[in-house]
Amino acid sequence: MNLEGIRHLIECHCILPQFRSMNPPVYHKFVVFSIVEDDVVKPKLSQCNNCGIVHRVIDLCKSEIVHGAEEGNSIRNIEDIKLSLSQKIVDFLSQQKSDVTIWEFVEFLLENKKEAEVVLSKDQQGNITQIKILHVRPDGTFKVKSETRQDEMEAE
Numbered sequence: 001m002n003l004e005g006i007r008h009l010i011e012c013h014c015i016l017p018q019f020r021s022m023n024p025p026v027y028h029k030f031v032v033f034s035i036v037e038d039d040v041v042k043p044k045l046s047q048c049n050n051c052g053i054v055h056r057v058i059d060l061c062k063s064e065i066v067h068g069a070e071e072g073n074s075i076r077n078i079e080d081i082k083l084s085l086s087q088k089i090v091d092f093l094s095q096q097k098s099d100v101t102i103w104e105f106v107e108f109l110l111e112n113k114k115e116a117e118v119v120l121s122k123d124q125q126g127n128i129t130q131i132k133i134l135h136v137r138p139d140g141t142f143k144v145k146s147e148t149r150q151d152e153m154e155a156e
């Protein structure tokens with residue numbers, strides 16, 4: 001069995017205030033974390049971080065809106081995930097103001113003794129992007145790195 005964790009974008013039916021006047025409409029997208037088991041995305045419920053409506057995530061970047069589940073009480077939040085992590089990583093992710101998908105990803109990596117680089121934040125300056133990465137190792141240790149990436153120049 002091959003397990004992978006992935007953060008991907010789901011489109012909601014809500015529109016952020018700054019995009020209200022756009023035509024065609026620009027729907028809000030939010031990040032969700034999914035576990036992929038032998039190339040099949042495990043279905044899960046996720047709540048839109050703007051309007052709070054509950055989505056059933058059925059594939060990468062695909063979801064259905066779940067009617068009658070506006071509360072989302074069964075959806076795990078950061079407080080729930082904190083219970084299964086060590087204080088050191090809880091303090092770190094809290095200080096980084098990481099969203100719930102990063103918490104889910106780190107928990108997944110630790111539970112499954114996997115290695116990955118989790119992007120914590122991005123700063124863009126012109127065509128240079130600096131990213132901060134949390135490298136999670138299979139033995140459950142961590143290292144934080146900063147990397148600068150130069151975007152490819154686009155020909156006019």
Ligand SMILES: [Zn+2]
Pocket residue numbers: 012013014028048049050051052053
């Ligand atoms: Zn929404």
